[in-house]
Amino acid sequence: MNEIYKGNSPITWPCFMFGSTPIQHFVSSHNVNLPPFRMTERSIELALADLYLKRYERELMVEIGATTPYYWPHRISTIVDPTDVHPLVSNKESFLDFNLSGRPVLSISTFEHIGLPDYGLAVDEAMQHESLSKLLVSAGDFLVTIPGGYNPKLDHLVLALASQKLFRLHLWHRKQFGNDWIYLDYTNIDVAKFEYGPFWANTLLVLHRGEDFI
Numbered sequence: 001m002n003e004i005y006k007g008n009s010p011i012t013w014p015c016f017m018f019g020s021t022p023i024q025h026f027v028s029s030h031n032v033n034l035p036p037f038r039m040t041e042r043s044i045e046l047a048l049a050d051l052y053l054k055r056y057e058r059e060l061m062v063e064i065g066a067t068t069p070y071y072w073p074h075r076i077s078t079i080v081d082p083t084d085v086h087p088l089v090s091n092k093e094s095f096l097d098f099n100l101s102g103r104p105v106l107s108i109s110t111f112e113h114i115g116l117p118d119y120g121l122a123v124d125e126a127m128q129h130e131s132l133s134k135l136l137v138s139a140g141d142f143l144v145t146i147p148g149g150y151n152p153k154l155d156h157l158v159l160a161l162a163s164q165k166l167f168r169l170h171l172w173h174r175k176q177f178g179n180d181w182i183y184l185d186y187t188n189i190d191v192a193k194f195e196y197g198p199f200w201a202n203t204l205l206v207l208h209r210g211e212d213f214i
Contacts, residue, residue, distance in 0.1 A: 013025070013027065013035070014035050014179055016043075016044055016047075016172065016181045016183070017181075017182075017183045018048075018170070018183060018214050019183060019214075021214050023047050023048070023051075023214070024047060025039065025043040025044065025047055025179070026042065026043050026044075026045075026046035026047040026050065026071075027039075027043065028042070028046075028071060030070060030071070031070070032046070035179060036179075038177065038178065038179060038199050038200075039179050040200040040201070041109070041145075041147050041200055041201040041204050042108075042109075043179070044145075044172060044181060044204055044206075045067075045108045045109065045145045045204070045206075046067075046071060046108070048143065048145070048206060048213075049067075049068070049106055049108060049143065049145075051213045051214060052106065052143045052208075052213045053068075053075060053076070053106065054213070055210075055211070055213055056104050056141075058074070058075055058076055058077050059077050059078075060103055060104060061076045061077075061078065061103070061104050061105075061106060062076075062078045062079075062080060062098070062100060062103045062104070062105050062106070062139075063076045063078065063079045063080065063105075063106045063107065063108075064080050064081075064095045064105060064106070064107035064110055064111075064144075065080075065081055065084075065107050065108060065109070065110025065111075065113075066079050066081040066084035066086050066088070066089050067108040067109070067110075068106070068108075069086045069088040069089070070086070073088060074088065076106065077090065078090050078091065078103075079091065080093060080095055080098045081110075082094050082121070083119040083120060083121065095114070095131055095134070096127065096130060096131060096134060099138075100134070100138040100139050100140075101138070102138070102139070102140045103139065103140055104139070104140045104141040104142060104210065105135065105139045105140070105141070105142040105143070105144070106142070106143050106144075107142070107143075107144045107145070108145050109145055109146065109147055111128070111131060111132070111144060111146055111154065112146050112147060112150045112151040112154055113151075114127050114128055114131045115127035115128045115131075116151065125153065128151070128153065128154050128157065129157060132157060132158070132161065136161070136166055136167070139209075140210070141209055141210025141211070142167070142207065142208070142209050142210070143206070143207070143208050143210075143213075144206070144207040144208075145204060145205065145206050145207075146158060146204075146205040146206075146207070147196060147200070147201030147203070147204060147205075148171075148173075148191070148194035148196070148201060148202070148203030148204060148205055149194035149195050149196030149197075149201065149202065149203055150196045150201065152191065152192075152194070155191040155194055155205065156191055158205055158207065159186060159189070159191055162186060162207075163187075166209075167207050167208060167209040168207070168208045168209070169186050169205060169206070169207055169208075170183070170186075170205075170206040170208065171183070171184050171185075171186040171189060171203065171204065171205055171206070172184070172203070172204045172206075173189075173202060173203045173204075174202050174203075175202065176195065176197075176198065176199070176202055177199075181204070186205075
């Protein structure tokens with residue numbers, strides 16, 4: 001465990017387990033928060049994304065949903081997002097209209113919004129299945145994170161696809177208060193029990209295809 005300092009007071013930098021491997025949480029004042037206060041699911045998502053991105057050239061990677069520009073500007077050159085106003089979004093279009101051509105993909109807490117009226121988007125629940133199908137057929141490697149409980153239909157769809165061994169599914173869960181995320185076997189999980197909030201996600205689904213990055 002490392003320590004970071006805020007003023008003159010040391011703050012323990014927490015870790016979460018990926019199987020049997022400890023990984024330091026990503027810490028930021030932007031939409032993550034600092035321990036010992038409750039942190040968002042970004043603390044795991046960005047820690048994993050950092051490890052994953054180290055395997056690829058920035059020009060090759062495609063990000064679906066603009067997240068990295070707010071933490072690592074210019075780390076990915078192709079960012080697809082129809083609504084985000086960040087100037088580093090290169091393609092302001094739907095993921096379904098973008099040609100992946102087998103390129104690796106990173107997507108952080110984005111797929112749960114597809115097909116819902118979030119961010120002024122059109123309501124079309126069929127897009128959830130279409131988007132996952134496109135990811136599986138058209139992408140190369142991918143790392144996709146989804147906060148459990150936000151979109152229950154998508155949660156069920158992801159677990160059904162994972163049972164077909166189309167990708168590896170990793171899952172973390174925590175209580176409604178605190179930062180103690182527990183790595184769990186998704187095959188023993190009842191998705192009906194996923195709860196989102198009151199302070200951000202309590203379950204995180206991580207879909208991965210490609211070589212191990214841990």
